[in-house]
Amino acid sequence: MPRFLHTADIHLDSPMCGLERYDGAPIDRLRSSTRRALKRMVELAIEQRVDFVLIAGDLYDGTWRDYNTGLFLRKTLEALIDAKIPVFIIAGNHDAQNKMTRSLSLPEGITMLDTDKPQTIPLSELDVMIHGQGFATAAVTQDLSARYPAPTGGCLNIGMLHTCVAGAEGHERYAPCSVEGLRAKGYDYWALGHIHLRHDVAGDPSIVFPGNLQGRHIRETGPKGCLIVDLEPGQEPRSTFHRLDVMRWEVCDLDASDLERPSDLLALVDQELHRLLDEEDDPDRLLAVRVRVLGASRWHEAFVADRARWINEIRAEGLSIDGDRLWIERVKLSTRPLLRASERDGDGPIDALMSLVDSYRSDDQALRDLGDRLADLRRKLPSEFTTGDDPLSLDDPDWLREMLDRAGPLLLHRLRAANEPHS
Incomplete structure (x- = not known):
């Protein structure tokens, strides 16, 4: 045989x-x-x-x-x-x-x-x-x-x-x-x-x-x-x-929707990264992890406002756990705003905006179509916007999804401001 x-x-x-x-x-x-x-x-x-x-x-x-x-x-x-x-x-x-x-x-x-x-x-x-x-x-x-x-x-x-x-x-x-x-x-x-x-x-x-x-x-x-x-x-x-691999790539998704306070995110990071390391049977294997923070969270604005700090807090958490066996490849803060009760009526502009953003986020083909529609705008932008460390990647659904996660809160903030009564 x-x-x-x-x-x-x-x-x-x-x-x-x-x-x-x-x-x-x-x-x-x-x-x-x-x-x-x-x-x-x-x-x-x-x-x-x-x-x-x-x-x-x-x-x-x-x-x-x-x-x-x-x-x-x-x-x-x-x-x-x-x-x-x-x-x-x-x-x-x-x-x-x-x-x-x-x-x-x-x-x-x-x-x-x-x-x-x-x-x-x-x-x-x-x-x-x-x-x-x-x-x-x-x-x-x-x-x-x-x-x-x-x-x-x-x-x-x-x-x-x-x-x-x-x-x-x-x-x-x-x-x-x-x-x-x-x-x-x-x-x-x-x-x-x-x-x-x-x-x-x-x-x-x-x-x-x-x-x-x-x-x-x-x-x-x-x-x-x-x-x-x-x-x-x-x-x-x-x-x-x-x-036979000597290093393993993994995506670690963290649900931030129930966090009592922003700092609780780090405890969640610690728990999940330890879990991934515990799954390894080879102490010499490197674990390369992309951390994605997801969910509708009351702390979304806090994370977006101080994005660099939270990304590096998560990187630091990985280093403190085991810098030789664990490398945080990238951190993506992809939480969504938590809608107020008055904004969940299903008919207003805020609900319409968030529904539109959610529909794009969950559909790779819709994101690619959006990228195609933005291609003409890309050609008109100065070169500093289309090259460098974080260039426009209109053909990458993950990149477009991240851009939606950044733009959505800005639009939401403007809509809320427009709907607030003026004194």
Whole structure:
């Protein structure tokens, strides 16, 4: 019964651009995280005595800045070669053949599959056939799997493919295919890459994204790693997730709606950050947290009026808990004003304003449409408003949502002032 390791989307030496904007960011630990996760993967493959390793695209984040990336990869994978564990790799959209301007020859035992046509590699001693094709260009829009060969009888057949599988929300439609099309090939397992969220697309046969090996930013939250798969003829594959990340990204949402006083927010921060740290079983793993303060709060105006202070109070709380294991990536004060009883009649301008703001906040597409309508205004603004540390990001729903959270209270204050009786 063959056993193999399935991974994808390693993005080795991803530059993680923009880290310098984060005051106090552990830049060296962040930028070395993909290398350290790859080392853990190699150690796991040897420990688990796998027969081979599959890397389903985006081993690299793009062409190398220098040859150190290729040298590091060769040195790291030498341990697999010494253990007689072959490695099979397909190129993805980030490391497509036409994007890689630097390269090094691969030692025996490491195979990069063809990019111009599907390639089949037999592992005769295991009765396994590996089928796959990498990306020749960064934007492959045809279904590569359509040309994969029929399965080889008497063998276990594994397909490797970097794909969106008929379009996954938030991902480019590269090498689109369908579950029905993959099933029709008659393979025993599909080792996919491209989607960074680990999940089983389908069973019978197993069509699986392992997720990426190491999260690189706040949109890649939760544990990351790879799959160890046991494949047996006539049986459903048994796969086990193994965590390999050296840092974990998380969003910590705090509800400020019931705070008795503003300072109670810090106790809430302390409680939730301790909870996240207690979930970790590896004392060396870095936890990168975005803190979002939410809810309709009577203290909303206080938080907005002294935004910088409260953001840094929360950062300081994280440092005092464990500055070596915990980094507050960003703090977003996104509370809403608490409407007065007289403003909740449903007919007045204040209620209409808050209803409109809430409708935008909860709908990413509505926010994108709003960004499109503001694009012309953006072009007319001076450059200092559109560049720098906090530029206008009209295509980012999170940025637009934050701007609504800032503008809403200002409009509310003006409406309240207009409705107050004049003495």
